[in-house]
Amino acid sequence: MITGDLKSQIDAIWSTFWTGGVTNTITIVEQLTYLIFIKNLDESEVRNELKARHGFKYTPIFNQEQQQFRWKNIKELDVNARHNLFTNTVDGIFPFIRSLGKETSLFATHMKGATFGISKASVLDQVMEKLENIDMSNQDTKGDIYEYLLSKLEGGGTAGQFRTPRHIIKLMVELMQPTLEDTVCDPSVGTAGFLVAAKEYIDKHNDVTKLDRYENHINKKMFNGSEFDATMLRIASMNLYLHGVEEPNIIDVDAVSKDNTISNAYTLVLANPPFKGTIDKESIAPGLKNVTDTSKTELLFLALMLRQLKTGGRAAVIVPDGVLFGSGKAYKSIREEIIANNKLEAVISMPSGVFKPYAGVSTAIIIFTKTGTGGTDNVWFYDMLADGKSLDDKRSLLVDEDLFMDFAFGDAFSKRKEIIKDADASIPKKGDNDSEDAFDFLPNKKEKQDTLHAKFNLPQILDHYRYLKSDYFKKMHGKKGEVLHVHDVPENLGWDKFMDGTCTHDYSDRTSQSFLVPFKEIKENDWDLSINSYKEIVYEEVVYDEPKLILKRINELSSERENLANQLKNIV
Structure with a gap:
């Protein structure tokens, strides 16, 4: 999380753009992304040059004729010469950026539209000077800066798109635990937040030797997505490039249209697809309409995920609450498809304040596995009440x-x-x-x-889910999730592996935040997945005094008031 001096430095850069006449949010983010990208290229080259002294072999980013494009050399130029280097459309730095990556790569394709948008040399000079004063050698710091820049894009889009808060993305990635064997996809990729988080998880949980062995898979096949906004395609590509994915497979296509023919391709989907968007029925892929006959994007994307996943593939997806309990035929059909014909594992209800201050929409995370043959038994419901931040427009850290x-x-x-x-x-x-x-x-x-x-409920959500998926759960709990009386040492029951209370929680208790609901009950309830349809509310009994006691107290107060009023009259 970006705070303190670093946040002030980025805000100062933002102000420089504004005072310099660049006021469009997307333009600022894109231009700053280009500059950070250029700075990062030079830093990567410097690291490789240092390692080369010890026998490390690498392919240089800059050849002899391109040394002028290195950040360390650009910053030494005078103001106008530097600006000319950026504005030169033939031999300048942007033609160089567009040439990065293999000519046939999607990264190179998306970067063809990269253009310089800072018209004043003085603004470029001030921005570069401020960027130079920020230490971005630490990858986490760089990631925080980039996330903060992308947070400027938060808000509702024309198709109901909302950027997912970083901690919710992290929760979903941690729940799914991506591996090096996975092929991950976000069909509504946006700025690639989910894919970057998955890459960070992979980096954190694997050593360098193993990462090197999977280098080709990571760079070319592991990270996939679709997006039809040209600016987002560039930002997503650069975001992944900055996080070590050289040729991300982000395709330029309307995901739920006939143009997208991908199927049975991925092992993991992480997404927050557009809410309340619609698409022309004539352009919808026919296979999706067979699952849910609708033009609503929140339903079509779920059908798309089922199509794109391989058998055994998993998905963690944010959906608006309406998807969980909508009574229309299209809503019921997609729920039935996921529950009856595949395996629904979890429904995590989130408080409506999660997307504030940009939207008050109520949402949930659903987790399912593509089987094609059913398999849903007990569905885990969790009622998230607190996500670590205040649920008002300020979203203060708690x-x-x-x-x-x-x-x-x-x-x-x-x-x-x-x-x-x-x-x-x-x-x-x-x-x-x-x-x-x-x-x-x-x-x-x-x-x-x-x-x-x-x-802060997120630690328990993660802990409960991992426990339910572990072998320990069946040792300690019955089919309904009730706690069994087991005579065994705590270590054999997983007590040393999970948080206090996780192993002894009664998952059949529907008055709790965390409980199980059997397939049969969901089916009988018309495939309703709203947590309120199953959660039991405990009402606290309120005891009131007898009316005569209340009247007595009122009379006593009246008498006291009169006495005080008389005393005041005597004083006057």
């Missing part, structure tokens, strides 16, 4: 920033769960017999787990 950014602690949490549980415990120092990773999640304040949970 928990420790480090915890919010690194909530996917898994086993590390188990190692230190007693520390959070015991409010009187002191936080140990790094190096106490455990890896430093075990401390990544620790909040600065000694908050109890339940107090923390009231503000």
Whole structure:
């Protein structure tokens, strides 16, 4: 998360654009992306040159004639010469950018439309000077800067598109746990937030040797998406390039149209498709209409995902609440297809404030696996009440920033769960017999787990889902999710692998946030997936005093008021 001085520096750059006459948000983001991209190319070249001294072999980004395009050389030019280098449409830096990547790559295709949009030499000079003062050597810092820039694009699009908050993207990626064998797709790729998060997860959970072995797969096949907005195509391509994917497979196509013929291609879909958008019925791919006869994009995208996934492929998708309980034929048919003919695993209801201040829409995350033969047994429902931020327009952070950014602690949490549980415990120092990773999640304040949970449900969501998918669940719980009386040591039941309360939670208790609902009940309920259709509300009994006691207190107050009024009269 970008805060403090770094945020102020980026805001100052933003102001430079505005005062220089560049006020279109997308233009600013795109031009800044180009400059960061150019800076990053030179930094990558410098790192490779240093490694080459120790025998590392690499293909240079810049040949001898292109050295003038390196950031370190550009910044040494005078103001006008630098601006001329950017505006030169024949031998300038933008023709160079457009030539990057293999000529046949989609990256090169999308970058053909890259153009320079800063008309004043002084604005370019000031922006580059401010960028030069920002240390972007750390990949996380670079990612934070880029995410902050992309956050400027937040808001509703003409087709109901809303940029997904970064922590929700991370939750979905952590739930799905992508592997190096996966081929990941986002059919409504936008700025490629889901794909970048998947790449970061892959980098974090694999060593360099293994990543090198899968280099070709990562660069050319692993990351896929579709988008029909030319600016988004360039931004998505550069975003992935900056995160180490050299030739992302982002195709220029309207995903649910006849032009998109991809099927049985991917093992994992991560997406937040457009809400409330529509498409001309004549242009819809026929196979999608067979699943759900509609022009609503939120339904068509679900049908598309089922078509594009390989058998056994998984999906985590954000949908508006209407998809869960809509009574129209198209709504019911897509729900039935996912539940009866494939395997629905989870419905995570999110509070309406998640997309604020840009939209108050209520949404949910649904997780399913393509089987083509059914397989849904118990569907896990979770009622997310708090996502770590206030649910008003300010969206203020409610928990420790480090915890919010690194909530996917898994086993590390188990190692230190007693520390959070015991409010009187002191936080140990790094190096106490455990890896430093075990401390990544620790909040600065000694908050109890339940107090923390009231503000931040995401750690429990992730923990419960992983437990339900583990072999431990069947040892401790019955078919309905009820807790069994098991005589075994805690370690054999997974107590040391999960958060306090996860292994002993009653998943049949529908008054809780986390519970299971059997396939049969969902079918009998007309495939309704609204959490309110299954969650039991506990009403607290309110006891009122008898009327005569209330009247007595009113009379006593009246008498006291009169006495005070008389005293005031005597004073006057």
